[in-house]
Amino acid sequence: MTTQQTRPSLDDPRIAIPASSEWYEPAPTAQTERQAEFLNLRDGEMLINLGPQHPSTHGVLRIVVKVSGEQVVDLDPVLGYLHRGVEKLCENSDYHQAICYTDPLEYVASLFCEAATVAAFEKLVEVEVPRRAQYIRVLTMELNRIASHTLFQGWMALDLGGITPILWSFIERDEIVDMLAALTGQKLLYNYYRIGGVNGDLNHEFMSRLGNWMSRAAEQIDSNTGLMNENEIFVRRTRGLGVLDAATALRMGVTGPNLRASGVPFDLRRDHPYLVYPELEFNIPTREEGDSLARYMVRIDEIRESIRIIDQVLHEMPDGPIMAKLPRLIRPRPGRAFGAVEGPRGVYGVYAISDGTDQPFRMRIHDPSFVHLQLVGPLSRGNLIADTMAVMASLDPVMGGVDK
């Protein structure tokens, strides 16, 4: 008589693999005072990883979170997963090539990093951009700002667990992206601005798509926002969460909508005017609360202002050339220049140094997402783990820009 065969059990001492401490990665050794503080676990605290591959971390970001139960005690973002060394690449390419390296930094609204780069280069070369090109730049940038903010809106809802808004917001974004694709030939990384102008004039397809969209844009945006602004779960989860006061925001170097949500009306379009913005009429929406909801609301208001700007630009667009006359190979005189634009996330700045050759000697790219990511720690201390995602979504960092 045979006994019935049973499936081998992992508890069976003959096949069980003995536990070994080698399975676990040793805790990193502290290199700095701050890290030593972070790695020093008190009773009941533990470290967990969020990311790198986690849908709510907006790209490839890893956050080591120190938790006590469900509460976040401290956190330490680990960067570098998307680091490509763009600054070094730019220093080893000529001035025209450097522009397209800055595109994938801010892949959600890639025209802004380009705009900052050409602004710096144009100062080095001392070239005046034709007026029509300036209007085209403002038009495309504002379109890109709307595309970025609508994506933010859907993404924030997704991080909070709502699926529908992102599907709705992609309707808007796709329309704008298709429009810009008709103009620039690219859907995401446009490489459209040139030193002294833009790559191509407005074409028929772009204009007809734009006209179509503008006739119902405001209405569509309103219906999209109604889905979230009046959603009780969304409002109650974000109100009073991650409050950033104006003084702290200034000391942390925060710019853009995140700063304006704290009540500081700082906007480069008004304070350091560039292109034709001084001639256009628009408001700078601000909020006083400084919480996640305020950061969301400021962006929604900005969409409406952008539509106003586009409307004015389309009425005032002059005729004329779209490129200044420049030699093909650019060798600016030795010097330094700083160009900056107001992007959907804050100030994009490029500091370029020329040594008289055809390549920039040093090119520093400042991305606002990098600065804003520092705030995730201070703003989510003491909150629940799930609220870390809400805080991060409201700060709206893009990892391509953070990691350069």
Add this chain to the structure above:
Amino acid sequence: MDRALASALQERFGTTLLAPVRQRFDETEIRVSVADAIPTLRVLHDEPDFAFEMLIDLCGVDTGEEMQVVYHLSSSRSGDWLRVVVPGVDRNAPRVASLTSLWPGAEWMEREAYDMFGIIFEGNRDLRRIYMPDDYRSYPLRKDFYLADDASRSPAAGVRNMERVGTPVDATRATALRKSPGA
């Protein structure tokens, strides 16, 4: 161009400035020594005549001969960008004081400058690598760091990239360290 700012800076800082105030387009530039950097920035931040409350950028620069730390500031009182250049940081042992006591937000930008140039910011509580791995040894944005795939300059000179047909342009160029006289 904000002429009033230039004269105010010249008057307030006088001999602290290593060079006369320079202005070009909407940029104003001053140069101060390593020792004077933080006191100068503190005055610019605190005094209501200047009120440079916003630190827009902090970066390191390697000119091939020395290191520099460059700050870009913005004030609600002026439409100009203020650039504070701190030249003359020793290239072999670059050390400057940290700005984190004034602007805590400078912490990561200083970490980045440390990671890319090896500049040590004294007083930064978290000065460690930010992009590169912890065990990485060199500083990628220094001018003596060549790109590994730049065939004409690297030790693998002679290996040709697929895209490059004919003589690479760089092969005719001297492989000497690129230095900027104007920076």
